């Protein structure tokens with residue numbers, strides 16, 4: 001693993017038409033860090049995450065993945081030349097994404113779902129893909145469902161498969177967009193446990209979440225976004241205990257009516 005940052009966003013801007021959704025985001029994620037993005041609905045968290053692996057094209061600034069510029073042949077503002085899909089895929093290879101709605105293919109088994117990106121995207125031989133997929137499913141405790149169809153699984157189990165699919169790619173950085181928000185409350189814990197286990201193993205992650213106490217427990221850094229900007233960021237104990245802005249204080253108020261339990265806010269592998 002290289003010592004430099006896995007990803008670095010420098011003044012990243014993004015507009016949808018006249019709506020400036022990201023307004024100069026700068027963020028560096030080093031190996032082993034767990035960064036959680038929090039903030040009100042519409043603040044640009046999902047867009048920031050999608051720009052990080054060019055599922056959404058950013059239009060200002062730079063995103064560097066392991067020192068390589070993502071998406072464009074040169075820095076700066078528009079107009080600039082977009083790289084070929086093959087080159088973009090190469091630059092973002094260290095990243096994998098876990099989606100809020102799982103995005104599993106219903107006509108495929110669990111194992112086939114996990115294999116598909118390896119076979120189709122990475123051109124991996126089928127037997128090698130099945131081996132890697134089997135290991136990833138074991139990692140999330142889903143080996144016994146390998147031959148099931150996704151619709152036979154609970155939401156929590158489907159999301160664990162979604163995580164396995166990302167892990168099978170061997171990522172150095174996992175991007176997770178509200179991985180538990182589509183789940184029934186009684187299914188949230190099993191998915192958080194899987195993410196916690198990854199954290200303990202040292203997986204680098206950027207996770208959008210509304211699970212504040214979970215963010216407080218596992219994050220090395222919490223980043224608070226509003227209106228397309230990073231308003232505050234810092235260690236969870238500092239950020240949650242001593243918010244510096246009224247914006248963050250009022251955002252946190254509903255969650256922390258009582259003092260937050262911050263006994264175990266150390267990142268598990270720190």
Ligand SMILES: Nc1ncnc2c1ncn2[C@@H]1O[C@H](COP(=O)(O)OP(=O)(O)OP(=O)(O)O)[C@@H](O)[C@H]1O
Pocket residue numbers: 016019021039040041042043044045046047048
């Ligand atoms: N594909 C799109 N086309 C047009 N506008 C979009 C698109 N995606 C997002 N937006 C707008 O960008 C803004 C930020 O959206 P985004 O989904 O990034 O917010 P978010 O912080 O993830 O919110 P939530 O907590 O509700 O998921 C919103 O105003 C949204 O309507």
Ligand SMILES: [Mg+2]
Pocket residue numbers: 045046047
């Ligand atoms: Mg979102």
